[in-house]
Amino acid sequence: MYALRKHWLCTRETNYKLFINKIGKVNFYRLNHKEKSYLRNNKLFLINFITSKNLKIMKEKSIELLNKAVADELSAVHQYMYFHFHCDDQGFDLLANLFKRRAIEEMIHVEKLAERILFLKGEIDMTLSQPVKPVHDVREMLKMAAGMEQGSANDYNNWANECAQNADAVSKKLFEELVGDEENHQQQFEDEMENLDKYGDNYLALQSIERSKNNSGPAGA
Numbered sequence: 001m002y003a004l005r006k007h008w009l010c011t012r013e014t015n016y017k018l019f020i021n022k023i024g025k026v027n028f029y030r031l032n033h034k035e036k037s038y039l040r041n042n043k044l045f046l047i048n049f050i051t052s053k054n055l056k057i058m059k060e061k062s063i064e065l066l067n068k069a070v071a072d073e074l075s076a077v078h079q080y081m082y083f084h085f086h087c088d089d090q091g092f093d094l095l096a097n098l099f100k101r102r103a104i105e106e107m108i109h110v111e112k113l114a115e116r117i118l119f120l121k122g123e124i125d126m127t128l129s130q131p132v133k134p135v136h137d138v139r140e141m142l143k144m145a146a147g148m149e150q151g152s153a154n155d156y157n158n159w160a161n162e163c164a165q166n167a168d169a170v171s172k173k174l175f176e177e178l179v180g181d182e183e184n185h186q187q188q189f190e191d192e193m194e195n196l197d198k199y200g201d202n203y204l205a206l207q208s209i210e211r212s213k214n215n216s217g218p219a220g221a
């Protein structure tokens, strides 16, 4: 990244320059012909104009977005464990395990986000973004879970772009990695919804029967 003049920054890749105003709002402008030529000829000097104030503002934005993600991930952990308990209680082992595994993966997401927040010298806010919803119907559980994953993937896509605009490539990369995971989760929940649509309640009954068979195995097994 190279500096044009105080508070003006530009990147070789994008041909854009950005200006951070006093309240921290970032504006982007295209480089003019002369500036492009300077950049091509390496005549711009290495940046030393990112003021400590601007750097702090850029970091704070990333920390805010990372904490929003922590709140969403924590809500997903709690919601999925709630679904796990109820599926387990009804004998639907396959779905109970699916929700438990997803909850553990969301917890790993929290860990990655928290590590990044601490690296940026921020504080981790462990507040949930929403309370656990008492949903007991399996189809409703899967629908809600798929919707949560889709919402997270959309948010993380947007937040990756915001981090890029704030010159925070590492947070951007982290959000992009999470988008991939959330899209996979969404697909898994949608696959289970399809199974339910295809096989109806027999799909759930089979899971209960399977558990009964396992529980009635030979004594001491």
Ligand SMILES: [Fe+2]
Binding pocket: 073, 076, 105, 106, 109, 152, 178, 181, 182
């Ligand atoms: Fe996640």
Ligand SMILES: [Fe+2]
Binding pocket: 076, 106, 149, 152, 181, 182, 185
């Ligand atoms: Fe997820």
